[in-house]
Amino acid sequence: MQVGLIGLGKMGLNLGKNLMDHKHQVVAYDLNPQAVDEMKANGAEGTTKIKELVQSLDKPRVLWIMVPHPVVDSVISEITPYLEKGDIVIEAGNSHYKESIRRYNQLKEIGVSFMDAGTSGGMEGARNGANYMIGGDPEAWEVVEPIFHDTAVKNGYIYGGKPGSGHFLKMVHNGIEYGMMAAIGEGFEVLEKSEFDYDYEHVARVWNNGSVIRSWLMELTENAFAKDAKLDEIKGIMHSSGEAKWTLETALDLETATPVIAMSLLMRYRSLDTDTFNGKVVAALRNEFGGHAVEKK
């Protein structure tokens, strides 16, 4: 199948090669001529002019957008004038599902089918077998399924149904990920504060062989301890990139109790501060009613 690939960052380049491995024809676009050249060297056609990209594709067109999510709307604006009824636009970044529903409705007005595809598995996955969760019109899905099938790992893609359902699944996936990571982190902290002296790399390896909690995250835990046995070199500052926050916000909108996901996120925020105003208020109150000493700065 011919695919117009917009965005040749690390993910896009790997996906392009993956598509070509499976005999799909890639027409690639990026502002950066070197990235375009790299795709060309691998057998793709390519251009640094987005108008040219869209116009060069066979109709109905299949366009795959793989750009950072803050840029998605501007990319859609740029291609919209050249799109025609029947074209299909896949957006495979980390967008909020409500944004995807909005974009779906926006493109539907001109007869273009928008598909939201949550992508997991990182660069390695993009290159050799990704994980996809896709939403959009069933008619469009029928057209594009082969490219997802071919570039996914075995059993690694799902058509979730209505527009937004793909990015929704990806969002919840990340919410679960936060909870699992927090559970692992808490467990190792209990080990660390205990009276025992464990070899954490060994613990993670054993927990990953035959135990109930064996998982890819536990594999990664083993890798991390292999590099730095007590994690002495790093700080416990846990940044976050938004999808667990979306999951919790969605849970609130759905009046759903997700305490574990909530706490995993809130503890990430807590880790950003070395001291808290909250704690100061409580310490001051203990001093007020009980005369308990506060610690001065």
Add this chain to the structure above:
Amino acid sequence: MQVGLIGLGKMGLNLGKNLMDHKHQVVAYDLNPQAVDEMKANGAEGTTKIKELVQSLDKPRVLWIMVPHPVVDSVISEITPYLEKGDIVIEAGNSHYKESIRRYNQLKEIGVSFMDAGTSGGMEGARNGANYMIGGDPEAWEVVEPIFHDTAVKNGYIYGGKPGSGHFLKMVHNGIEYGMMAAIGEGFEVLEKSEFDYDYEHVARVWNNGSVIRSWLMELTENAFAKDAKLDEIKGIMHSSGEAKWTLETALDLETATPVIAMSLLMRYRSLDTDTFNGKVVAALRNEFGGHAVEKK
């Protein structure tokens, strides 16, 4: 009523004076002769010999133990040889209710009635009107109720029933206290991180006049901000003295979901650390699967 008062620390001294204000006869004991002298100067009898104290009391004796909870068992051991059937021993410190049940059963074997009394209200309360939650035998309660009635603030005491019920109530009281304090602390932290610039003392005062959250804790919050407008001088380290931990442990034994009390306690523990092993594990995992940068020490 004649009361043998064991322990003339700040709480004991104030309680002794409170008892005498209400025409009760106090026979006071402490190892410290100065404390005994202070009570004598206020009209009590007194001694630094515990045997003398017990033997000098009219039978059946009423003994009120007001000592730090780690010392309670040794005090009971010391007085036990001189106690007789029908005597009543009140223990008014911060003991675990299961300890109180054990002590009740221990003294019951020699016909002595043990009463557990949780005491709230601090030194000021002990002096002018305390808050009591009392458990023990109903027959003993009938005997000693007047001294609780007279030294409590109006409507400020309850006989909770079975042995242990007094300290159990006090324990749960403190669990609620932790949750309330955490709620207040979290609220002010949201204010502090917001785009607005509030006068917190003023906020606390207004929240304490006519609003749903008016409370003694909010009064204390106002006082704390009056002394240090942004709490710049103190650290947000929140120590804890055990009763919320007992509340949570008891909730676990009762298979009762107490998430707010649990989190208020866990966040106190969290505040004791400036960095966490938990956070290191999560940060390392993010780095492993997503290439997210970790912050090096």
Add this chain to the structure above:
Amino acid sequence: MQVGLIGLGKMGLNLGKNLMDHKHQVVAYDLNPQAVDEMKANGAEGTTKIKELVQSLDKPRVLWIMVPHPVVDSVISEITPYLEKGDIVIEAGNSHYKESIRRYNQLKEIGVSFMDAGTSGGMEGARNGANYMIGGDPEAWEVVEPIFHDTAVKNGYIYGGKPGSGHFLKMVHNGIEYGMMAAIGEGFEVLEKSEFDYDYEHVARVWNNGSVIRSWLMELTENAFAKDAKLDEIKGIMHSSGEAKWTLETALDLETATPVIAMSLLMRYRSLDTDTFNGKVVAALRNEFGGHAVEKK
């Protein structure tokens, strides 16, 4: 001061009377002629035509909107054509602070000053002394402070500063309220599941006299138990009206850890369901790996 009062529901009627008690001149508007008549009978002027209301006021006008928050925007639309530069519009309902900031900016374009006033204390407060948290322009605040001063309980109002700061304070107030209520609820549940048999009305009364957790909410707890000693007649379904959700959403936006407020809200949602899909998944998993029996429907 002359005040144009829009909305004569229970809150508006009580506020109108409160204003007149303090010699302010009320010109009242409501679609409902009976409500207008009631205000007139109390000494106000009144009309059922909003245009008439606005046009009859002395300039610069002071308008006080006291309507349910879904109606606020339509009321503002209706009055906008008749407003003039220098007029002041107070909105005293339960609006989201971001809505208030938007409305402030909208009215600023025509030179009208918008003030957001969070109101606490219920109908009784509106009548005899309310609790206010107000945001908006300082010049406008100087003009309207007297009507807040006069209708508030003593020490019961605060000018929080920038537009939105009033409704923000009210929002956080409610977040704290959720946490406090949850702490109280959890404490009583521990009592209820314990081996002891307490008189909860008595417990609440004692906790409200001399203890650290004395508060208006504890007073209300006593009242509730006075009516139904074990709350046998009601279900533990905890609805919510949005402000704690806003508090948590705001905390997430500010990357602030508010676990107690979060859990108090999530447990309200949990109470809406008698069974959960979450629980089914966990029960099924226990069955899968451990052969633990599931409970069939």
Add this chain to the structure above:
Amino acid sequence: MQVGLIGLGKMGLNLGKNLMDHKHQVVAYDLNPQAVDEMKANGAEGTTKIKELVQSLDKPRVLWIMVPHPVVDSVISEITPYLEKGDIVIEAGNSHYKESIRRYNQLKEIGVSFMDAGTSGGMEGARNGANYMIGGDPEAWEVVEPIFHDTAVKNGYIYGGKPGSGHFLKMVHNGIEYGMMAAIGEGFEVLEKSEFDYDYEHVARVWNNGSVIRSWLMELTENAFAKDAKLDEIKGIMHSSGEAKWTLETALDLETATPVIAMSLLMRYRSLDTDTFNGKVVAALRNEFGGHAVEKK
């Protein structure tokens, strides 16, 4: 190596066969003669008399206790009279690590080495490759390592060090398991309450292929949905068997914040009730201050 195997329940029988697969000599004991016969039929020696078992073993003896944890102490009492200095006792059930430390000290007094072995992987693991976490004296470990090595799955055992360290690791493993399961359950509940209509078996399969959250628990989730697509037939009642409670209690003793493990446990308790007293108190309070309707039974 010769092993005296005490307890031929499902785990013990499978372990016995596993040992014999690896050319170890098993002398089996159980009160149930049929179980003993089954082991004999597989090539073991066996007896229903525990004294006979102990006395028949070569010295220094290696005894492996595989009985339900409430019976462990009585088994140890029964064998103690026949044990001699240098013997090694392995306890491979789900005991609390503090019990294991106590048992270690108890047997140390007679010169017997006690080893605590947490076992994971279920019956299938016991038969074909288990997962072990072992604590105890290093000298004893050197003796018995071969039987753990041979009966474990590859990379599936760890000697954790000091007495108690094995059961401690197993306890924390289960704490992590609770958190992971809760995260998965919450995620699926968000899906279930959403506007989308997913095939959960398919979702779990895709999440288990190439995604960050791939794990054995996700495999089991797929299996569970394969049997009952929406889990319509079961109730969401989540029982628990104690080890996450121990993990949380231990975390409290260590003053360690484990909010995710805490919440995963508390939500299990919450699931045991269809209504809560907590909820009634909060609902009653909302009614008291806001006139919000309560739901009557």
